[in-house]
Amino acid sequence: MTHLDPPGGHGRPAVPSANAAEALARCVSVEPAKFAASHWGHTPLLSRAAELPNASGFADLLSPADADDLLSRRGLRTPFLRVAKDGQLVPAARWTGGGGAGAEIGDQVLDERVLEQYASGATLVLQGLHRIWPPLVDFARDLGLALNQPLQINAYLTPAGSQGFATHYDTHDVFVLQVDGRKHWRIHPPVLPDPLEKQPWGGRADEVGATAQGQAALDVVLAPGDALYLPRGWLHSAQAQDASSLHLTVGIRALTRYALVEELLALAAEDQRLRASLPFGTDVADPDAIEPELTETVEALRDWLLRADPGAVAARLRQRAWPAARPAPIRPLAQADAVAALHADSRVTLRPGLRWQLVPHGSDSVALRLFDRTITLPGDCEAAARVLLSGAVTRVGDLPGLPDDADRVTLTRRLLREAVLVPA
16 A cells, blocks of 8 residues: 555655554554455455454553543533434433533533433444544544545444444445444445445435345454454444443545546636536426537536646645544644744654645745645745655754754744644
């Protein structure tokens, strides 16, 4: 998988590839190249705990005790929790309320009401854990780098013998990581291969239900430490066995070729032929009236597509994809202290997981593109900036291309303040 290689200046973060490789190895029992060729986007992969490198399983990422802590002591609010029972979501009003003095906002998770729901057989879904639980923040970043795709991570806590959701499919690929307990999974082939986000399973509920009655392609019980990869579109249902179950679901929000189509169509608005009005009085409900216009439109679109600029498409995809995968968190107070105390002997490094591009900007400056903004730097800073962006730990006084330490400190301080760099 080429995205495990060092960055080439096209937006891949400069981080140790071992971190990304280790994260992927925790999820699949085959080599990355085989996973990419034989399973990615095509077929499920079951990886038993004995086939994976981490003998302790996944409890280091989120244990049942950790989940209890989130549900009771962290002031959790919607939408970071969903509750499901008998295939339906339980309205949030049944398990949320105000948090007491100084925390009166009414959408906070109430532990006693969550207990009531869970004890009656409801499944608890902790959502967005890649944003709020530190071990999963780091794991999501590393696995996202391995796959070169943005991720989301949810946790499912299901009482013994219960099933939170009926057979359905997801519109994104998933890794299922069984943390605690055992869960019975039934997997069926897609009724709609490679569904888009705008094509959820509810629109094909009858097909899904009928297919679920047939023989399963995979009928397995996941035990602690087991992992399961499911491409988008594969039907699945899961039921906890004789004890409660906790598993993590890593959702992979992969871009598709349809995303290219969407961006091409957005750019096609530049073509005057495609902006032209239909003839006066055209009956748009009449196929015969529409046919000549459709023919001319298809010809105009084909002509425009042959001239489409890959750079313009890539720029639009960057704006869509980069904000979906945040870099590593920074500590604002410590970062501010580092800015104030910076000197030539200070050591800094690139913020882990940060995507960037450094490109010419005018005749005497360069533009540093980030996931949320663009920074303009003097052209004579380019050599030093590239060293700082390489991901290596760098002593400020060793930066090339600048005349003195004062300029080196000024550049480094700017990039620390912009959260591009962090203290080493």
